Amino acid sequence: MDKDNFLGRWLADDISDEEKKxxxxxxxxxxxxxxxxxxxxxxxxxxDVEKGLKSQKEYNKTFKKATKSKVIKLKFWLxxxxxxxxxxxxxxxxxxxxxxVSTEMAETKTWTLPENSIVxxxxxxxxxxxxxxxxxNRIIYLKGEAFxDVEKGSSFTVKTKNGDITVLGTEFNxxxxxxxxxxxxxxxxxxxTNTKETVILTPGKAIKSNAEGTLDPKEIKxxxxxWMQGKSTFNQVTLKHLIGELERQYDIKITTNPNVDLNRLxxxxxxxxDLDKALQTCFDPMDISYIFKNPKNLxxxxx
Amino acid sequence: xxxxxxxxxxxKVYEQLYREHAEKICYYLYYKYGDMEKAQDIVQDSFxxxxxxxxxxxxxxxxxxxxxxxxxxxxxxxxxxxxxxKFKSTEQKTYTNESPEFQMEEKEFMHKLNLAISNLKEGxxxxxxxxxxxxxxYKEIAEMLDISVKAVEKRMHLALIILxxxxxxx
Numbered sequence: 001m002d003k004d005n006f007l008g009r010w011l012a013d014d015i016s017d018e019e020k021k022x023x024x025x026x027x028x029x030x031x032x033x034x035x036x037x038x039x040x041x042x043x044x045x046x047x048d049v050e051k052g053l054k055s056q057k058e059y060n061k062t063f064k065k066a067t068k069s070k071v072i073k074l075k076f077w078l079x080x081x082x083x084x085x086x087x088x089x090x091x092x093x094x095x096x097x098x099x100x101v102s103t104e105m106a107e108t109k110t111w112t113l114p115e116n117s118i119v120x121x122x123x124x125x126x127x128x129x130x131x132x133x134x135x136x137n138r139i140i141y142l143k144g145e146a147f148x149d150v151e152k153g154s155s156f157t158v159k160t161k162n163g164d165i166t167v168l169g170t171e172f173n174x175x176x177x178x179x180x181x182x183x184x185x186x187x188x189x190x191x192x193t194n195t196k197e198t199v200i201l202t203p204g205k206a207i208k209s210n211a212e213g214t215l216d217p218k219e220i221k222x223x224x225x226x227w228m229q230g231k232s233t234f235n236q237v238t239l240k241h242l243i244g245e246l247e248r249q250y251d252i253k254i255t256t257n258p259n260v261d262l263n264r265l266x267x268x269x270x271x272x273x274d275l276d277k278a279l280q281t282c283f284d285p286m287d288i289s290y291i292f293k294n295p296k297n298l299x300x301x302x303x
Numbered sequence: 304x305x306x307x308x309x310x311x312x313x314x315k316v317y318e319q320l321y322r323e324h325a326e327k328i329c330y331y332l333y334y335k336y337g338d339m340e341k342a343q344d345i346v347q348d349s350f351x352x353x354x355x356x357x358x359x360x361x362x363x364x365x366x367x368x369x370x371x372x373x374x375x376x377x378x379x380x381x382x383x384x385x386x387x388x389k390f391k392s393t394e395q396k397t398y399t400n401e402s403p404e405f406q407m408e409e410k411e412f413m414h415k416l417n418l419a420i421s422n423l424k425e426g427x428x429x430x431x432x433x434x435x436x437x438x439x440x441y442k443e444i445a446e447m448l449d450i451s452v453k454a455v456e457k458r459m460h461l462a463l464i465i466l467x468x469x470x471x472x473x
Contacts, residue, residue, distance in 0.1 A: 005453075005456045005457045005459070005460035006460065007459065007460040007463045007464060008441075008455075008456035008457055008458070008459040008460035008463075009456060009460075011434065011459050011463070012440075012441055012456065012459075014456075028467070031467055031470075032463060032467060034412075035416065035463070035466050035467060035470065036435065038409075038412060038413060038416055039416065039420070039431075039432075039435045039436070040435060040436065041413065042417070042420075042436065044330060044333065044436060045333070045339040047325070047326045047329045047330065047339075047343070049321070049322055049325060049326050052321070052325055052326075052329075052343070052346070052347075053318060053321045053322065053325070055347070056321060056325075056347055056350050056351070059347055059351055060350075060351050060354040060355075063351055063354065063355045
């Protein structure tokens with residue numbers, strides 16, 4: 001009886017007369033009949049169609065209907081937006097391929113340019129170049145101070161607001177802050193051009209702009225800028241210049257008492273890893289005292 | 304030409320669809336879960352979906368759309384819940400010539416039957432009650448649940464055997 005879904009077929013009246021007869025004579029038959037008879041006694045909750053329809057209509061009002069025309073509109077806007085994004089990105093890659101690298105106060109960074117030239121940025125400096133045209137003209141814009149190790153090849157130009165430096169493969173340092181420009185040539189040949197003149201530097205030579213805007217020649221002994229070895233070296237720089245460098249290297253603010261002459265000249269160096277030592281080496285020989293107002297602020301005063 | 308197409312967005316058409324299917328779907332869900340409130344919620348959501356998508360659904364496909372949504376909703380929302388059926392017994396007969404003992408026995412039987420139905424598997428219960436209470440043919444049930452007639456037959460068979468075992472010989 002359990003075979004072939006017999007009860008299922010029986011309920012659907014899908015059995016032969018013989019099967020039926022046999023089943024009706026069995027004890028099970030009455031038991032099953034009893035169950036079926038009683039199942040029908042169960043009631044079900046009422047579903048009021050009209051009431052349901054009414055509340056359904058109210059419920060539907062809280063939804064926005066997605067009509068066909070709306071779907072097309074949305075698609076249209078989507079395509080427009082997508083196209084705009086694509087165009088903007090396209091324009092961006094065509095027009096703005098500039099790469100900018102910058103350093104914060106008290107930070108140095110080494111950056112490899114396309115064609116493997118290496119730039120080391122001193123604190124609070126930035127370089128900017130166009131990725132696309134760099135391969136052709138090798139022009140790089142500099143604010144602040146950086147050391148360049150240029151791979152041999154076509155001319156390489158560093159543009160600063162105070163003058164341009166053009167080189168063939170070489171190593172050189174450029175300092176261009178405020179109105180000053182200072183270029184040290186460590187290897188190869190470097191040409192420096194500002195509004196007044198053009199100077200060609202050979203290894204061991206340097207130039208430094210003076211107050212008149214012309215370029216004064218200088219001799220150097222190091223093979224790398226001193227700041228790359230963790231110190232800043234100065235030869236006949238103003239106190240103002242020195243303070244600016246200290247602020248950059250240590251990310252501090254230095255104020256000066258009016259009795260301090262900012263145009264005094266300084267020669268010497270300070271280290272980058274010990275502020276107290278640096279301050280001592282800078283200011284003790286000049287008879288200037290310094291007071292910390294807080295760890296980031298200090299004031300200078302004549303002793 | 305478009306005038307010849309029956310649009311589900313047409314209020315009259317929508318109302319007609321509701322009157323034709325809402326109750327059936329509701330009872331089907333009720334037999335499945337034993338919870339009228341849930342069943343009604345799902346019905347409402349299904350018809351709301353039909354309404355918001357009316358422009359995309361052709362009239363002929365509305366019914367299967369509704370059942371599909373109802374089935375999905377049920378699965379999403381109530382998959383993890385084990386529901387207990389609460390069937391009301393029909394009103395007591397106002398007159399009776401049956402003995403109190405018989406009445407007691409019958410009450411006990413109904414209670415056992417109720418429990419046994421509650422404990423049936425979801426698939427068996429919905430098929431069994433649709434057939435026995437709603438008087439739906441196997442074919443109609445098969446269409447509703449999107450299963451074969453043979454599967455309906457099998458569920459009926461198993462449901463009855465299980466009920467018989469649970470209740471025993473009274």
